[in-house]
Amino acid sequence: LAALPKLAVVLISTRNPLNIGAAARAMSNFGFTDLRLVSPYSEAWKEARSAVGAAAVLAKAQVYESLAAAISGCRLVVGTASLGHRDLRLDVRRLEHGARMIRKDAGPVAILFGSEKYGLSNEDLSRCHWLLRIPTSAEHESMNLGQAVALVLYELIRNPRTPQRQYKPRKATAEVLERMEEILGEMLRASGYTQAKTEASSLLKLRRLLRRMNLSARDAEIVLGMLRQIRWKSKVG
Amino acid sequence: LAALPKLAVVLISTRNPLNIGAAARAMSNFGFTDLRLVSPYSEAWKEARSAVGAAAVLAKAQVYESLAAAISGCRLVVGTASLGHRDLRLDVRRLEHGARMIRKDAGPVAILFGSEKYGLSNEDLSRCHWLLRIPTSAEHESMNLGQAVALVLYELIRNPRTPQRQYKPRKATAEVLERMEEILGEMLRASGYTQAKTEASSLLKLRRLLRRMNLSARDAEIVLGMLRQIRWKSKVG
Numbered sequence: 001l002a003a004l005p006k007l008a009v010v011l012i013s014t015r016n017p018l019n020i021g022a023a024a025r026a027m028s029n030f031g032f033t034d035l036r037l038v039s040p041y042s043e044a045w046k047e048a049r050s051a052v053g054a055a056a057v058l059a060k061a062q063v064y065e066s067l068a069a070a071i072s073g074c075r076l077v078v079g080t081a082s083l084g085h086r087d088l089r090l091d092v093r094r095l096e097h098g099a100r101m102i103r104k105d106a107g108p109v110a111i112l113f114g115s116e117k118y119g120l121s122n123e124d125l126s127r128c129h130w131l132l133r134i135p136t137s138a139e140h141e142s143m144n145l146g147q148a149v150a151l152v153l154y155e156l157i158r159n160p161r162t163p164q165r166q167y168k169p170r171k172a173t174a175e176v177l178e179r180m181e182e183i184l185g186e187m188l189r190a191s192g193y194t195q196a197k198t199e200a201s202s203l204l205k206l207r208r209l210l211r212r213m214n215l216s217a218r219d220a221e222i223v224l225g226m227l228r229q230i231r232w233k234s235k236v237g
Numbered sequence: 238l239a240a241l242p243k244l245a246v247v248l249i250s251t252r253n254p255l256n257i258g259a260a261a262r263a264m265s266n267f268g269f270t271d272l273r274l275v276s277p278y279s280e281a282w283k284e285a286r287s288a289v290g291a292a293a294v295l296a297k298a299q300v301y302e303s304l305a306a307a308i309s310g311c312r313l314v315v316g317t318a319s320l321g322h323r324d325l326r327l328d329v330r331r332l333e334h335g336a337r338m339i340r341k342d343a344g345p346v347a348i349l350f351g352s353e354k355y356g357l358s359n360e361d362l363s364r365c366h367w368l369l370r371i372p373t374s375a376e377h378e379s380m381n382l383g384q385a386v387a388l389v390l391y392e393l394i395r396n397p398r399t400p401q402r403q404y405k406p407r408k409a410t411a412e413v414l415e416r417m418e419e420i421l422g423e424m425l426r427a428s429g430y431t432q433a434k435t436e437a438s439s440l441l442k443l444r445r446l447l448r449r450m451n452l453s454a455r456d457a458e459i460v461l462g463m464l465r466q467i468r469w470k471s472k473v474g
Contacts, residue, residue, distance in 0.1 A: 018255075026384055028377035053377045091406070096397040135394065140265035140290045143387075147263055150384035151391050157372065160333040169328070 004156060005107020008034040009149060010070050012124055013115040017045040022146025023113070024054035024061070030153040035061040036070045036110075067112070067124055074110040078102065079120050079128035080148060082141050091130040098132040099155040111152060116145050172220030177210050180220065183227045184210075187234070241393060242344020245271040246386060247307050249361055250352040254282040259383025260350070261291035261298070267390040272298040273307045273347075304349070304361055311347040315339060316357050316365035317385060319378050328367040335369040336392040348389060353382050409457030414447050417457065420464045421447075424471075 009027060014020050014037065024035055035057050037045065046058055064070035071077050081092060093101065102109055112128065114120035125131070134151055136143055143151075185203050188194045194202040215223065246264060251257050251274065261272055272294050274282065283295055301307035308314050318329060330338065339346055349365065351357035362368070371388055373380055380388075422440050425431045431439040452460065 022381055022384065025377075025381055029371075029373040029380050029384075031374045031377075052381075053379060094399055096395055096399070134266075134391070135396070135399070136266040137268045140262075140268075142290060143266050144259055144262055144289075144383065146381065147259065147266075147384050147387040150381075151387060154371070154388050154391075158333060159372070162331055162333070162372070 004103060005076075005105050005109050006034070007032060007102070007107065007156070008036050008071075008074065008110045009153075010036045010038060010067070010110050010112045011040070011145075011149075012038040012067060012070075012112060012120065013041065013118075014045070014113075014145065015041045015116050016145075017042050019116060019145040020045040020061075021054060021058070022144075023149040024057040025052060026146065026150035026153055027057045028054045029150070030157045032153055033057055033060060037061055037063045038067050038070045039063075039065060041115075067127055071110045071112075071127065074108045076102070076105050076107065076109045077112065077128050078109065079112045079125055079131045080114070080152065081125075081131035081133055082119065082136075090125065090128060092133050093130060095132055095134050095152065095155050098130070099152070099158070102156060113145060113149060169216035169218065172215045172217050176217070176220045176224065177207075177215075180210055180224055180227065181207055183224070183231060187227070187231055190234075241340060242313075242342050242346050243271070244269060244339070244344065244393070245273050245308075245311065245347045246390075247273045247275060247304070247347050247349045248277070248382075248386075249275040249304060249307075249349060249357065250278065250355075251282070251350075251382065252278045252353050253382075254279050256353060256382040257282040257298075258291060258295070259381075260386040261294040262289060263383065263387035263390055264294045265291045266387070267394045269390055270294055270297060274298055274300045275304050275307045276300075276302060278352075304364055308347045308349075308364065311345045313339070313342050313344065313346045314349065314365050315346065316349045316362055316368045317351070317389065318362075318368040318370055319356065319373075327362065327365060329370050330367060332369055332371050332389065332392050335367070336389070336395075339393060350382060350386060406453035406455065409452045409454050413454070413457045413461065414444075414452075417447055417461055417464065418444055420461070420468060424464070424468055427471075 009023060009032060011020060011023060017040075020037065020040060027033065027035060033056070040063065062070075078098065079090075102111075111132070112120060112124060114124060120128075132152065134143060134148060181203070184206060185194070188202065188206070189199065246260060246269060248257060248260060254277075257274065257277060264270065264272060270293070277300065283298075299307075315335065316327075339348075348369070349357060349361060351361060357365075369389065371380060371385060418440070421443060422431070425439065425443070426436065
């Protein structure tokens with residue numbers, strides 16, 4: 001994944017301090033630090049309760065009186081928009097594609113989020129090079145502000161080229177499976193589950209079943225221990 | 238994009254009703270409807286304030302006393318986890334990969350989210366087939382619950398194969414660009430910007446500049462109108 005351009009999250013006229021906190025927290029989660037606030041409604045934004053782990057981002061956040069001041073220095077300004085903005089004659093890109101364009105940009109980039117109630121104003125939109133749209137359903141289009149910030153930042157750091165699994169358990173070896181088969185086969189014979197006539201086919205089914213279980217080395221050892229204990233107890237009992 | 242399997246969002250021991258509302262809202266945004274709550278802490282969850290547009294999901298939500306009851310009928314149970322769960326000997330998949338596996342699954346699928354404070358308990362985790370991890374930074378790993386739900390559901394409906402642009406403006410035709418060049422060239426000559434000696438090279442630069450602007454048909458008409466008006470006024474004045 002190429003290095004991301006410098007990126008500022010710009011929240012405009014945010015009403016609910018909780019949303020500023022949530023945006024700051026998502027920024028911390030995904031490694032972004034430059035939060036800019038344009039005329040937030042409440043002076044209480046710094047005390048936002050949901051800002052667990054976002055103290056550093058909030059402490060560094062800058063407040064501006066105008067959007068023009070907040071985006072000074074940025075070379076790409078991207079607004080977040082809903083389907084309702086389709087008639088603006090601005091390019092509207094779905095998040096999947098737009099994030100890719102932002103990643104490729106030389107930056108600095110500003111991403112704008114409007115107020116909870118009204119979104120971005122026409123005045124704000126006129127300062128955008130293009131718009132980003134989160135692909136929500138047409139019936140329930142409007143997203144929570146903190147969630148929208150989290151989604152946009154996640155899409156920016158998203159990397160499908162990481163290893164598929166974080167933890168790869170080693171599989172059971174063939175010998176261990178043979179040993180399990182042997183003990184289980186013996187127990188099934190002793191219990192009368194398998195009959196002399198059908199024993200061969202039953203054991204074949206058992207062998208396949210054990211392979212389908214796709215046991216890890218460790219789990220196979222646990223199962224083997226259980227089987228041994230049960231066999232021992234049933235012989236004693 | 239293949240049809241998604243049936244999918245339930247299961248919130249376990251959620252403390253903050255706002256988070257239940259936020260989860261329900263994200264479900265509405267991305268077209269999911271099956272919300273299951275295991276022993277939520279507050280009876281007030283249905284009144285969650287942030288549940289704008291999530292009324293239908295909340296009204297349908299079921300409350301269960303145990304996780305076992307909540308996941309009854311599900312064939313794949315996926316927990317959401319953080320890096321701290323690496324030692325559980327459960328497969329931990331990054332969201333990008335895990336979501337792909339869920340999309341391919343026949344379902345029904347349950348996705349579990351633990352409480353804000355403690356996440357999923359060992360008891361909860363023991364009912365999971367594998368774990369999903371949102372790739373947050375190691376220093377600020379813990380996500381807000383509502384944001385985590387939104388991210389997981391977004392990744393499930395994410396579709397990079399949609400058209401790149403929602404709105405494709407038609408570009409200006411070559412004739413319109415020629416006309417702009419002609420009028421601008423005339424104005425630049427009249428104003429003394431271009432000199433007889435360098436006029437040819439100035440016009441070449443202008444022609445290239447006009448192409449780099451990559452104007453839409455509509456914007457080109459607007460600019461042309463502006464130029465005509467300015468030329469007319471300056472002749473009159």
